[in-house]
Amino acid sequence: MAGIARNHGFEALKIGGTEDHVHALLLLPPSLPLSKAVQMLKGSSSKHLHETRAAGDNFAWQEGYAAFSVSASQTQVVSDYIANQAAHHAKRSFEEEFLDFLRKYGVDYDPQYVLG
Numbered sequence: 001m002a003g004i005a006r007n008h009g010f011e012a013l014k015i016g017g018t019e020d021h022v023h024a025l026l027l028l029p030p031s032l033p034l035s036k037a038v039q040m041l042k043g044s045s046s047k048h049l050h051e052t053r054a055a056g057d058n059f060a061w062q063e064g065y066a067a068f069s070v071s072a073s074q075t076q077v078v079s080d081y082i083a084n085q086a087a088h089h090a091k092r093s094f095e096e097e098f099l100d101f102l103r104k105y106g107v108d109y110d111p112q113y114v115l116g
Contacts, residue, residue, distance in 0.1 A: 004044040010037055014079040021094050023082045025070070038065050064113070066098070 001024065005012040011027040028037055042061045049055045070078050081088065089097075095115055102109055 001041055001045055004041055005037070008037070008040045008044075013075065014082045016082040016085050018085050018089050018094070023085065025075070025078050025082060034067055038067070 001015045001022075002012040005024075005026065010029060010032055012024055013027055014025040015022065017023050024041065026037060028034060042065075046059065046061055049059045098115065101107075102114070
């Protein structure tokens with residue numbers, strides 16, 4: 001995914017995740033909409049995974065995504081968080097953490113459209 005980002009003119013500072021989700025810390029140029037960057041990452045990685053069968057025969061990205069901005073002062077904290085996904089989610093599921101995050105920061109959401 002870092003190579004995909006580089007080939008499309010933006011930078012993936014850190015990418016990591018577990019079997020059911022991925023986190024990407026991206027540095028986007030002002031001219032690139034976030035939705036376009038996500039479309040490129042998901043589309044190109046999906047094509048690669050299907051061609052190589054690296055993820056088996058049934059790989060599919062979920063329809064949506066979540067994105068949050070991060071101040072430059074928090075870049076290392078977020079990078080460290082991404083690097084430790086397996087250990088982190090051994091204690092707390094992604095779903096629990098994500099919903100807690102939305103509540104903590106007062107993000108309104110419709111449960112029907114969150115986490116499928």
